[in-house]
Structure formats: structure tokens, C-alpha cells
Amino acid sequence: MSPSPAGIPPGGFKELGPVNWVIAKVGARGIRRPRFSLMNVLGQHRLLFPVWLPLSAYLLYAGKLSRRDAETVILRVGHLRDCEYELQQHRRLARSRGLDAAFQAKVFEGPDAEGLTERERVLITATDEFVVTRGVSAQTWRALAGHYTRAQLIEFCMLAAQYDGLAATITTLQVPLDFPD
Template identity: 40%
Template sequence: MSARIAPGGFAEVGPLAWTLARVGGRVSGTEPTRLFLTLGRQPKLLRGWLRFAGRLMPGGTLPRRDTELVILRVAHLCGCAYEWEHHRRIGRRTGLTEDDLRRVEAGPEAEGWTPRQRALLAAADLLHTARDLDDHAWAALREHLDEPAAVEFLMLAGHYDMLATFCNTLRIQPDRSRR
């Protein structure tokens, strides 16, 4: 399946996206990141998105392992191969194992989650299906997150849902490994 908007070259995306794509690929062990080379075709949007997205990941206050679990669950629920593959690599650097990744796919009821992880994943599931949290899910989430962290969690899950929609709609393929 080919991309609906092909990742741009330097002339189409400019120096910022070009550099970010190359650095991102080097850090993740892949070719230059197709997400930056696609979003870079709209440079003003890319700059604004970078500020917002960077406040969630990697600059958020939630522990990195929790952040990656939520991102991976959203990617799985949305069927977003690009985000799944990209964050699978990042997640491994935060200590996620292959067993963790299988459990992310299985969902919050899988054996082995902590109560905190189960609450985060269950909330991500409910946000995906209902676009809301019922009182029970909210209470379970708040047992583990204070108000600022709960706000951040909601923005993180919603942001990666939006990003999955962007990647899926434009048919952005996972970045190929350089190894």
C-alpha cells in the first residue's frame, strides 16, 4: 500500500523536518522517520505540533514506561502499524519486554499488569471506544494519578489517537530498520 502523501525530500519539507527525520531515524535505528517527512510538508503545523507533542513525550511528567504502554495500547486499538512499530522500539529502551508487548495487545485484563498499569490501559480502551470515561474508570485512574497527571494522560491518549488517524489515513508505512 503506498502513501497517499509521500514523505518529502529536503526541498519539500525544509531543514527542520529534514533534520528531525534524520535524527529521529538515527536514534530509533531506522531510516529517516516518515512521520516527520510527511508532516514536514506543512512546516507551520509541524512546528506547533512538535511543541505540543514534545510536552507529552518525551517531556511529560508521567513515567516513560507508563507513557509507552498507553501509546502502544492506543496504536494497537487504532490498528496503526506506524505508531506500533515506532513505539515498540522506544518502549524497549524504557524496559518493555516482548511479554509486555504481547500483554499490551491482549489488553488491560491480561495477567501481569500492576493495578496502575491496568487502570491506565483500561482507561485508554474506554477512551477509544466511548470517547469518555465512566465514573468507575475515572475513579480507578485517579487512584494512581493526581489531577495534573490525569489531564496529561487524557491529552496523551487523545493525541496518539489523532496521530494514529493521521498515519492510517495517509497510509504512512513503518520506518525500515537500518540493521
């Protein structure tokens, strides 16, 4: 089966405008690619993109959840939403944050995977519930609250929602992959 054409193809300078084009170029350098397709698509909304970007960057790079926990949530959301773009980007980033291929396989397997800590099981379970049911059960929430602060619990919800929405956006807009694998 051949890939379907992009719903909105990645744009260049004309479509992004000078500010978003520079941001997309910096992003592309960060992933060591000639283009960062997600930025070259979302950047075509010249006002929304620079407003969305700081929240996204905060959740990814500076949030109150550990980078390991954030990547666990993001990988699980990408897996649940079958979003290859999100998975391709975050498998790489997760490796740089200490989540090796064996651990990533456990994240994809789910909360019952052998070798997960209780905290990791609860985090994956909460992510599953949040994405699938649009909420977290009282039992799972209590377990999650046993491992995280109030601010981290709020951030967990925002992170899961951000990446669930991003996966839906990527899929709908048919953002092309950045890497050949």
C-alpha cells in the same frame, strides 16, 4: 496483498524546506534510519509541523506520566487503532523504557491479562474507554484518580488523544513503515 501507495509520500528537502528537513534528519538519526517517514510526511506542512512537534516531544519524553505508563498508553492506542507504524516505532522505544516483549503482549491482550498490577489494569481500561467511547466512565476515572495526580490525569487524556489522532493521521496519509519488520 501488496501495500497501497502512500497517501502523501515522504518528502525531501524541497518538500520540507530547510528547517523541517533538518528536524527530519535529526529524527532519522534518533531512530537509526535513513529517513523518519512520519517527519518526512508531516514536515511538508511547514508551519504546523514545528508547532505540533514540541507537544509531541513533551508527551513522549518529559511528561508527568512515567515513561513506562506513557508507552503503555501509546502501545494500547496503537493496538486499538491497528496502526502498525505507531506500534513499530513504540515497540522499540518501549523496550528501551523497560517494557519487555512479555509485558507488551499483556498490553495488547488488554486489562484482563494475567500478571498486570491494579494500576496497569486501570490505565489500560481507561485507555480503552477513552479511545473507543471518547471518554472515561466515572468508575474508571475514580480508579485512575487513585493512582495519578490531577496533572497526570490531564496528561493521560492529552496523551491518549494525541496518539489516537496521530494513528488516524498515519493511517489516512498512509505513512510508510521505517523498518523492514
